Amino acid sequence: MAKLKHLSDYQIQELLSGENRLRKTFYDDHLSSCSSCQEKLTEYKKLFSKIEYADDIKISPDFTKNVLLRAQALKSTEANYPILVSLLPFVLGVSTLAVLELLGVISLSTVVQSSGLFINNFISTVSANLFSWLPSLNVSFELVVIGVLTTSLYHLLDLLLIKPRFR
Amino acid sequence: MAEEKNLIYRILGEEKNAFAELIEQYKKLVFHIVFRIVKDEEEREDVCQDVFIKVYQGLKGFKGDCKLSSWVGKIAYNTSLNHIGKRHDDLWEDMGNREVFLESINGNGHHPDYIATQSNYGKILRSEISRLPEQQKIIVSLYHFDDLSYKEISDITGLPDGTVKSYLFRARQTLKERLEKKYKSEEWLN
Numbered sequence: 064m065a066k067l068k069h070l071s072d073y074q075i076q077e078l079l080s081g082e083n084r085l086r087k088t089f090y091d092d093h094l095s096s097c098s099s100c101q102e103k104l105t106e107y108k109k110l111f112s113k114i115e116y117a118d119d120i121k122i123s124p125d126f127t128k129n130v131l132l133r134a135q136a137l138k139s140t141e142a143n144y145p146i147l148v149s150l151l152p153f154v155l156g157v158s159t160l161a162v163l164e165l166l167g168v169i170s171l172s173t174v175v176q177s178s179g180l181f182i183n184n185f186i187s188t189v190s191a192n193l194f195s196w197l198p199s200l201n202v203s204f205e206l207v208v209i210g211v212l213t214t215s216l217y218h219l220l221d222l223l224l225i226k227p228r229f230r
Numbered sequence: 231m232a233e234e235k236n237l238i239y240r241i242l243g244e245e246k247n248a249f250a251e252l253i254e255q256y257k258k259l260v261f262h263i264v265f266r267i268v269k270d271e272e273e274r275e276d277v278c279q280d281v282f283i284k285v286y287q288g289l290k291g292f293k294g295d296c297k298l299s300s301w302v303g304k305i306a307y308n309t310s311l312n313h314i315g316k317r318h319d320d321l322w323e324d325m326g327n328r329e330v331f332l333e334s335i336n337g338n339g340h341h342p343d344y345i346a347t348q349s350n351y352g353k354i355l356r357s358e359i360s361r362l363p364e365q366q367k368i369i370v371s372l373y374h375f376d377d378l379s380y381k382e383i384s385d386i387t388g389l390p391d392g393t394v395k396s397y398l399f400r401a402r403q404t405l406k407e408r409l410e411k412k413y414k415s416e417e418w419l420n
Contacts, residue, residue: 072403110406114374117355120261123275127253130282134249137283 069093070100075107234298241289253282259299259378260306262371263386267310267364277313281306299378300385307368307386358408365389366401373398 070078070090077083078090094100123129164171237255240248260281261274268274284305292301359370368387372378380391380398387394 072406073399076399076402106406106410107402110402110409111374113352113355114359114370114402114405116352117359118375119356120258120265120375122257122261126257126275126278127250130253130279131250133279133283134286137286 069097070103072103072107075100075104078104079107079111231294231297235294238289238292238298241286249286252285256285256299256302257282259303259372259376262375263303263306263368264310266368266371267307268313273313277310278306280313281309284309296385297382299376300382303372303378303382303386304388354409354412355405358405361408362401362404366397366404369394369398370401370405 070093074083074086074090078087094104160169160171160174163169237248237252241252257278260278264274264277264281268277281302285302288305292298359367362370365387369383372383372386373380378386380394383389383394384391389397
């Protein structure tokens with residue numbers, strides 16, 4: 064059998080890390096008769112043990128407390144967030160109209176009147192179509208209304224209460 | 231794994247102290263990663279806090295396809311890179327440049343007075359670890375200080391297992407050679 068050459072740094076590190084168990088016997092045999100590799104092994108052993116003691120990380124004692132405070136603050140902000148977002152378009156819309164009214168660009172009473180007329184016309188058209196269409200489907204109008212209301216209520220609750228709790 | 235899941239459920243169920251438990255468990259790991267990448271001492275702790283806030287926000291989305299330590303470590307790694315404005319690839323490029331730089335100063339060593347003041351070999355080794363290329367530094371920390379496996383380090387850094395192993399071996403070899411160069415073998419072995 065050919066004599067094993069000196070162990071490489073890689074092989075010695077493998078040995079110390081407990082890897083390549085299949086070759087361990089060969090390595091051990093060689094080490095028992097080679098003072099040069101034994102010396103290298105001792106050097107790596109020392110290096111391994113010294114590295115363990117070279118940990119220089121110092122963590123401030125208040126670190127955990129500070130992170131918890133930030134997480135707490137984040138949680139309360141997020142809990143309020145959906146309500147603010149839901150109200151934001153309304154607030155922005157009213158503010159814009161008020162500014163335009165003040166600048167004399169529009170008359171708020173005219174806007175309200177024309178919006179009312181538009182909504183009235185829209186509802187009348189939709190209802191007229193629904194009433195002529197629904198009977199042919201044989202679906203109860205009350206059932207549709209209940210379905211729409213339940214779904215809307217669920218989404219509203221989900222947006223305002225459930226999601227922020229688990230976000 | 232079961233303990234990890236239990237901890238996650240407790241945090242999601244808003245159990246008091248559960249998140250503090252997670253922080254205590256992984257803060258050393260997070261600090262090791264962040265401290266090796268972020269150089270600014272004043273910013274480091276803030277980045278570590280950011281990491282845990284991200285963990286807190288993302289916990290619901292944790293699928294459990296790797297160990298919790300790897301997942302937290304990965305967040306720490308990416309947050310640190312984002313903080314210093316680097317991509318994973320840039321860190322690799324830096325490593326090459328830095329190696330050339332270190333090669334050029336290799337052998338010059340420190341001033342003898344400086345060495346004399348470093349009475350503690352732990353300090354000397356720390357200083358040598360800090361001179362290693364970025365990736366090697368992180369890998370040495372994660373393997374020796376946090377006892378992570380090649381697989382876990384691979385999950386965190388996104389490097390293949392074999393690369394992690396080879397960088398770790400190269401880092402140790404470099405450390406040994408540098409220590410030998412500076413001091414007589416028997417001196418640093420004591």
